[in-house]
Amino acid sequence: MMKTQQKMTYLSILHLIYSMFLRWAVSLGSYSGQGKYPMYGDYEAQRHWQEITVNLPMDQWYKNSTVNNLLYWGLDYPPLTAYHSWICGQVAKLINPEWVALFHSRGFESDEHKFFMRATVFVADILVFYTAVLLVHTFQRRQSKASGDGPESPQVLFSYSMFFLVYPGIILIDYGHFQYNNVSLGLFIMSVAMLDRRQNFIGTSLFCAALNYKQMELYHALPMFCYFVGKIFKLNITQGVKTLVILGVAVISTFTVVWAPFLNVESATNVVSRVFPVGRGLYEDKVANIWCAVSPFFKFKEIFENSTLVKMCAVTTLLTSIPSCLHLTLKPTMRNLKLTLFNVSLCFFLFSYHVHEKSILIPAVTACFLYCKELSLPVSLFLHFSVVSMSPLLFKDGLALQTIVMCCIFIAIVRFEFSSTGEQAGSFLSTITKTKTSKFAKKVSTKQKLAMFKLRKIILTNLTRLAWLVSFLLMLLPLVKSPPARFPDIFALFTSIVSCGVFLLCSAIFHYVQLCTDIQI
Numbered sequence: 308m309m310k311t312q313q314k315m316t317y318l319s320i321l322h323l324i325y326s327m328f329l330r331w332a333v334s335l336g337s338y339s340g341q342g343k344y345p346m347y348g349d350y351e352a353q354r355h356w357q358e359i360t361v362n363l364p365m366d367q368w369y370k371n372s373t374v375n376n377l378l379y380w381g382l383d384y385p386p387l388t389a390y391h392s393w394i395c396g397q398v399a400k401l402i403n404p405e406w407v408a409l410f411h412s413r414g415f416e417s418d419e420h421k422f423f424m425r426a427t428v429f430v431a432d433i434l435v436f437y438t439a440v441l442l443v444h445t446f447q448r449r450q451s452k453a454s455g456d457g458p459e460s461p462q463v464l465f466s467y468s469m470f471f472l473v474y475p476g477i478i479l480i481d482y483g484h485f486q487y488n489n490v491s492l493g494l495f496i497m498s499v500a501m502l503d504r505r506q507n508f509i510g511t512s513l514f515c516a517a518l519n520y521k522q523m524e525l526y527h528a529l530p531m532f533c534y535f536v537g538k539i540f541k542l543n544i545t546q547g548v549k550t551l552v553i554l555g556v557a558v559i560s561t562f563t564v565v566w567a568p569f570l571n572v573e574s575a576t577n578v579v580s581r582v583f584p585v586g587r588g589l590y591e592d593k594v595a596n597i598w599c600a601v602s603p604f605f606k607f608k609e610i611f612e613n614s615t616l617v618k619m620c621a622v623t624t625l626l627t628s629i630p631s632c633l634h635l636t637l638k639p640t641m642r643n644l645k646l647t648l649f650n651v652s653l654c655f656f657l658f659s660y661h662v663h664e665k666s667i668l669i670p671a672v673t674a675c676f677l678y679c680k681e682l683s684l685p686v687s688l689f690l691h692f693s694v695v696s697m698s699p700l701l702f703k704d705g706l707a708l709q710t711i712v713m714c715c716i717f718i719a720i721v722r723f724e725f726s727s728t729g730e731q732a733g734s735f736l737s738t739i740t741k742t743k744t745s746k747f748a749k750k751v752s753t754k755q756k757l758a759m760f761k762l763r764k765i766i767l768t769n770l771t772r773l774a775w776l777v778s779f780l781l782m783l784l785p786l787v788k789s790p791p792a793r794f795p796d797i798f799a800l801f802t803s804i805v806s807c808g809v810f811l812l813c814s815a816i817f818h819y820v821q822l823c824t825d826i827q828i
Contacts, residue, residue, distance in 0.1 A: 323437075330478055339485050354406070354407075361396035369577040436496070480697070587661050594664045596807060621659075632651065646817060683735070684771065707786055714782070
């Protein structure tokens with residue numbers, strides 16, 4: 308046992324080094340909008356925010372003016388992102404003032420600046436995301452030693468943390484396309500880890516910080532609210548009031564500190580109008596959600612006005628979120644919280660208004676919390692297709708090679724614990740079928756049950772292999788064949804439709820896992 312633990316410790320260290328190597332390898336490639344005058348892309352957006360925050364007073368950061376044209380990559384994330392941009396901008400100004408010179412630095416590109424920008428992502432990764440994953444890993448080890456709950460073996464614990472650090476989506480978007488999703492997602496992971504340790508004040512404060520870095524963390528807000536409501540109602544009056552006060556202080560204090568410079572009516576209005584841009588449309592590009600997937604057959608964007616679409620999205624998102632949220636409220640356990648965080652965030656991605664392709668990272672990182680031997684198959688399949696769904700965006704950035712290689716590496720890592728897809732499918736089926744207790748099931752002989760199980764395993768194994776094959780065909784097809792002139796986006800649209808189908812299937816699976824099984828996570 309001791310030798311196994313030592314072996315896994317060495318493997319963990321190698322894994323940390325390897326995950327860092329993958330990040331820097333991807334960072335050597337191109338980025339969003341490289342050399343594409345006049346608007347460039349997300350790389351220029353992040354650089355421009357550094358330019359604005361360093362050169363203008365805070366009350367001008369979100370305000371349209373002659374010195375801050377919001378049509379040119381205006382700030383559209385909450386204040387914590389702006390503060391992060393200010394810190395990076397100050398460092399950039401010390402190294403080379405030309406990088407953030409007001410007006411004159413627009414579209415600035417150089418190898419030195421690219422290295423600096425990549426380094427800022429890496430530093431944020433180490434300080435926030437890696438710290439969060441190591442925190443989760445440490446807590447899981449302590450929990451498994453103390454009670455035997457959760458991932459038990461060193462190998463499962465290793466795979467659990469490995470899913471977070473080698474998940475291709477966040478690496479390709481942050482180190483390739485160029486963003487800082489690692490900060491908000493890292494804060495979210497820390498929040499869940501702290502709640503798992505019953506540190507409600509710290510956990511709530513960290514989640515509020517994540518929400519104030521990127522507003523897409525609203526995908527997780529409803530489950531958090533239902534979890535605490537359920538917790539409070541199960542306590543006596545004294546403990547319930549005490550918990551409510553602790554949560555209230557955590558929320559109010561965090562928001563007050565973050566929003567302090569913007570607590571006048573004009574500044575707050577400017578920030579909110581930028582953070583929630585209702586006029587931008589139902590979805591962006593070919594995102595793998597319901598509205599885009601059905602667009603070839605039903606043109607929602609042409610039939611309904613934006614105000615109507617906002618209401619439709621709100622209603623459908625809320626309705627699809629109710630089963631998980633209600634179950635969590637009635638049974639507020641950490642298992643149910645993790646499942647609800649995934650189920651609801653995926654519902655938000657599939658049905659909410661103005662969704663980006665990159666928003667799939669939110670349910671994807673949440674899915675890493677659900678990793679266990681029994682659920683390895685649906686978790687790994689969802690994570691893989693989350694990357695496939697972003698492939699049109701990544702290929703547009705010149706990251707086709709990085710995307711395909713990272714997907715291959717991820718599939719190889721999935722094989723670390725399972726010798727074959729059949730074994731993975733068998734582990735999933737053996738757990739799911741335990742819930743069957745119907746009269747018919749009781750009458751079936753053991754031999755018949757075994758035969759039925761083998762048949763289901765064969766079917767599931769072959770369907771899974773087919774899914775892997777289709778996913779790579781979707782990525783390779785645009786590289787070897789040009790789309791028809793009449794339908795230039797046909798490949799991207801087909802990728803979105805297939806990915807959306809997989810996401811709907813995963814949503815159904817994990818709703819079933821939450822509501823109808825007792826699988827421990």
